[in-house]
Amino acid sequence: MINGKDVSKESTRQRREAGLAYIPEDRIALGTSASASITDNIIVDRYFKSDFSKAGWIRYSFAMTHCRELIHRFDIRSPSVLFPVGLLSGGNIQKVILAREFTSDPSILVVCEPTWGLDVRSIRFVYDRINEMKTKGAGVLLVSSNLDEILTLADRILVMCGGRVVASLANDRALARREIGEYMMGIACQPEFEEVEMSNRHA
Amino acid sequence: MRKTLISLMTVAIALAVGVLAIALTSSSPREALKYFFTGPFLNAYFFGNMITRAIPLILTGLAASIAFSASAFNLGLEGQVYFGAIAGTLLGLTMGSVPVWLTCVTIMIVSFAVGGGIAAISGYLKAKWKVNELISSLLVSYTLINIGDALLEGPFRDPRAGLAASSYMDSAIRFPRILMPSNLHAGLFLVLAIAVFVFLAIRFSRLGYEIRITGSNISFGAYAGIHVRKVVILAMAISGALAGLAGMVDVLGVHGRVIRGFSSGYGWNGIAVALIARRNPILVIPAALFFAFLTSGAEVSSFFTDMSPEIARIIQASIFYLVTAEGLLTFLKKRREATS
Amino acid sequence: MIGSFMHTTIVMMTPILLAALGGLFTDLSGMLNIGLEGMMLMSAFVSVYVANATGSLLIGVLAGVVSASLLAAIMAVFSLNLKANVFVVGLATNLMAAGMTVFLSGWLVGTRGTIVFHEAPRLSRIDVPLLGDIPVIGRMLTGYSVMDFLAIGLTVACFFVIFKTSYGYHLRSVGRDYKTAESVGISIYRHRFAAFIISGVFAGLGGAALSLPLRAFVGGMTGGRGWIALVAVVLGRGNPFGVLIASLIFGAASAVSNTLQAVTDIPPKLLLAVPFVVTLVAMIIHAVRRHDSLEQQ
Numbered sequence: 001m002i003n004g005k006d007v008s009k010e011s012t013r014q015r016r017e018a019g020l021a022y023i024p025e026d027r028i029a030l031g032t033s034a035s036a037s038i039t040d041n042i043i044v045d046r047y048f049k050s051d052f053s054k055a056g057w058i059r060y061s062f063a064m065t066h067c068r069e070l071i072h073r074f075d076i077r078s079p080s081v082l083f084p085v086g087l088l089s090g091g092n093i094q095k096v097i098l099a100r101e102f103t104s105d106p107s108i109l110v111v112c113e114p115t116w117g118l119d120v121r122s123i124r125f126v127y128d129r130i131n132e133m134k135t136k137g138a139g140v141l142l143v144s145s146n147l148d149e150i151l152t153l154a155d156r157i158l159v160m161c162g163g164r165v166v167a168s169l170a171n172d173r174a175l176a177r178r179e180i181g182e183y184m185m186g187i188a189c190q191p192e193f194e195e196v197e198m199s200n201r202h203a
Numbered sequence: 204m205r206k207t208l209i210s211l212m213t214v215a216i217a218l219a220v221g222v223l224a225i226a227l228t229s230s231s232p233r234e235a236l237k238y239f240f241t242g243p244f245l246n247a248y249f250f251g252n253m254i255t256r257a258i259p260l261i262l263t264g265l266a267a268s269i270a271f272s273a274s275a276f277n278l279g280l281e282g283q284v285y286f287g288a289i290a291g292t293l294l295g296l297t298m299g300s301v302p303v304w305l306t307c308v309t310i311m312i313v314s315f316a317v318g319g320g321i322a323a324i325s326g327y328l329k330a331k332w333k334v335n336e337l338i339s340s341l342l343v344s345y346t347l348i349n350i351g352d353a354l355l356e357g358p359f360r361d362p363r364a365g366l367a368a369s370s371y372m373d374s375a376i377r378f379p380r381i382l383m384p385s386n387l388h389a390g391l392f393l394v395l396a397i398a399v400f401v402f403l404a405i406r407f408s409r410l411g412y413e414i415r416i417t418g419s420n421i422s423f424g425a426y427a428g429i430h431v432r433k434v435v436i437l438a439m440a441i442s443g444a445l446a447g448l449a450g451m452v453d454v455l456g457v458h459g460r461v462i463r464g465f466s467s468g469y470g471w472n473g474i475a476v477a478l479i480a481r482r483n484p485i486l487v488i489p490a491a492l493f494f495a496f497l498t499s500g501a502e503v504s505s506f507f508t509d510m511s512p513e514i515a516r517i518i519q520a521s522i523f524y525l526v527t528a529e530g531l532l533t534f535l536k537k538r539r540e541a542t543s
Numbered sequence: 544m545i546g547s548f549m550h551t552t553i554v555m556m557t558p559i560l561l562a563a564l565g566g567l568f569t570d571l572s573g574m575l576n577i578g579l580e581g582m583m584l585m586s587a588f589v590s591v592y593v594a595n596a597t598g599s600l601l602i603g604v605l606a607g608v609v610s611a612s613l614l615a616a617i618m619a620v621f622s623l624n625l626k627a628n629v630f631v632v633g634l635a636t637n638l639m640a641a642g643m644t645v646f647l648s649g650w651l652v653g654t655r656g657t658i659v660f661h662e663a664p665r666l667s668r669i670d671v672p673l674l675g676d677i678p679v680i681g682r683m684l685t686g687y688s689v690m691d692f693l694a695i696g697l698t699v700a701c702f703f704v705i706f707k708t709s710y711g712y713h714l715r716s717v718g719r720d721y722k723t724a725e726s727v728g729i730s731i732y733r734h735r736f737a738a739f740i741i742s743g744v745f746a747g748l749g750g751a752a753l754s755l756p757l758r759a760f761v762g763g764m765t766g767g768r769g770w771i772a773l774v775a776v777v778l779g780r781g782n783p784f785g786v787l788i789a790s791l792i793f794g795a796a797s798a799v800s801n802t803l804q805a806v807t808d809i810p811p812k813l814l815l816a817v818p819f820v821v822t823l824v825a826m827i828i829h830a831v832r833r834h835d836s837l838e839q840q
Contacts, residue, residue, distance in 0.1 A: 513645045
């Protein structure tokens with residue numbers, strides 16, 4: 001359900017149009033096309049919209065201006081907007097994905113392992129953008145194996161163990177890592193989740 | 204820079220293989236080599252025929268490029284070329300009193316559609332049930348070549364012809380010759396225009412974009428919301444359509460009728476042309492010319508000396524081997540470091 | 544009639560089965576060898592030419608096998624060492640074999656058409672005593688050449704090698720999950736290289752089984768059998784006996800085509816299309832069933 005609309009039977013494009021955005025765990029295999037340019041990677045969810053294309057042809061002048069703006073806004077270090085994404089550093093590849101997924105005006109954002117393998121500066125940057133999306137009112141579902149990351153970003157935490165949710169916790173200051181750890185390892189389980197099979201931790 | 208170097212080296216090594224084969228097998232290697240390299244430029248006839256040879260190869264080269272760009276291997280080009288030409292010609296023979304230009308345009312559209320339809324079958328099978336399009340397109344092609352042969356040997360054979368061939372179409376339909384006495388015809392301009400259009404379409408059109416993204420990373424395309432199955436089917440269809448047109452253009456320009464097996468090799472060489480051109484539709488033009496040069500050079504040389512025209516095929520096969528050997532440059536570099 | 548039809552089926556099956564067994568090894572190592580057609584063709588020419596020149600079938604077959612293995616080795620070097628696309632290298636193999644065989648026949652024999660090798664020894668038929676006297680199916684059980692028996696015997700041998708030896712186990716692990724295989728110290732490179740060579744040896748036998756019984760060669764005489772063999776590999780699902788059954792179906796399709804050519808007026812070219820149609824349909828059915836079973840899971 002996105003904004004009261006059932007999208008479970010819709011195509012990927014319809015789901016995205018309904019307001020879903022997704023930052024996948026695997027940046028190279030799923031999140032980008034390594035051999036394609038930054039521009040081609042960013043416009044992939046919007047090239048068919050009227051600003052970007054006309055009578056079956058893509059308006060590259062508009063697309064490139066758009067992407068230059070995003071490169072600046074998302075601090076992507078690249079010689080040009082036509083530079084192949086595969087030749088960028090890991091942090092910059094992730095920023096290209098963010099530049100696309102965060103600017104499609106999503107109401108629900110699924111974010112998987114957003115800072116895996118990134119340097120400190122980039123991690124800071126990613127956190128700032130995610131918080132920005134939160135304040136804008138988007139629902140963010142953060143899936144992460146990094147406990148610090150979850151404690152930094154999340155409002156509410158669903159702990160999973162063995163493929164099912166075992167606890168739902170509010171992220172207040174009092175929450176101890178130790179407590180989460182016990183749920184993670186399957187030592188403890190909240191009674192209401194003993195039969196439920198659901199997914200994911202929640203931000 | 205690096206790519207250019209690889210391409211040049213590919214050509215050089217392949218030519219060296221050819222020169223070696225000529226030197227080993229010909230009784231007058233010097234003569235044979237001279238005619239092999241200069242033959243196509245000796246006079247207007249040889250030169251014009253060389254260009255004529257490149258015309259269908261440009262189209263099949265574009266056909267292969269488009270399929271490869273979507274990461275779909277269309278190995279059925281041979282059958283698509285042949286059957287496109289047969290379908291168009293048979294229609295041309297039965298269309299009666301309509302203006303000539305209309306007949307000409309109609310049969311080209313029909314050959315385009317027939318070739319496209321044939322290839323779309325394989326695209327559909329791949330999209331729907333993951334049937335390997337490489338094998339299915341090839342099997343369809345083998346089937347159609349045999350059926351095409353049967354048609355030309357049986358019901359559509361012109362009894363007055365000395366070989367298995369259809370009747371001649373109205374000579375007014377055919378493309379005008381532009382370099383007498385050679386076979387070179389005005390279809391060249393059509394084909395060059397198509398190459399430029401395909402280049403622009405792949406780079407700048409929406410479908411071209413979808414084809415490039417799907418071909419470069421199909422998971423990414425699907426994740427981003429591109430209807431990748433549709434794109435694969437369309438890419439196969441356009442590829443087959445251009446192949447069908449290649450056969451028709453050859454008939455309209457050179458033969459005026461379909462002859463059994465006239466297009467044999469157009470498809471395979473088109474694939475090689477696309478690979479040398481690294482799928483770039485504009486580079487397909489020089490690559491096709493180069494292939495035509497090899498075939499013509501070998502033909503002229505075998506005409507004047509005892510050289511075997513199959514030399515061309517051996518050189519072409521060598522290029523095929525070398526063309527995607529990405530590791531070649533690094534390999535040679537390592538060897539040089541090791542020996543020095 | 545039935546007996547002789549079955550006989551033709553087996554005879555038509557042999558070259559396909561041999562090549563497909565070779566393709567099975569490359570398939571198990573995780574690569575699709577589309578050069579089978581070219582390897583077969585090369586061996587078809589070399590084996591009958593050498594048998595004719597030396598008067599020895601054994602030397603002819605060995606020469607054919609060596610020529611096909613050479614093409615396989617080139618394929619392996621290009622795809623494994625030089626990182627060329629394995630499909631493209633396979634196409635190159637087919638193109639090279641097509642050009643090379645016609646070139647060699649022109650150069651060595653002086654003709655490019657059908658060449659009949661009168662000096663080549665006959666591939667004698669082995670008649671098993673008594674079996675031939677059984678009514679109806681007697682003809683089906685005996686009177687095959689050594690190549691036919693070899694193909695069946697090798698199927699059993701391949702089954703043993705693939706499923707009962709550590710080599711077979713390693714080979715399958717390379718194809719199924721090469722990363723894991725590599726992590727436990729199995730060399731991907733060596734297994735794939737060896738698989739190519741094995742496929743060359745088998746395709747070479749397949750080519751020899753095509754030209755030696757006819758004692759003749761004609762350009763492109765494999766006529767798509769290498770591709771049909773490739774489909775047999777796919778349908779065989781990694782099992783030599785599966786490959787055998789698939790090859791048997793394609794052999795039967797060819798036998799139907801041959802028989803109808805002899806007894807009806809249907810244009811022969813139309814009948815030549817039959818094996819390809821059968822192969823295509825078999826491949827589609829296979830894909831649909833696999834697709835459905837994946838859906839159900």
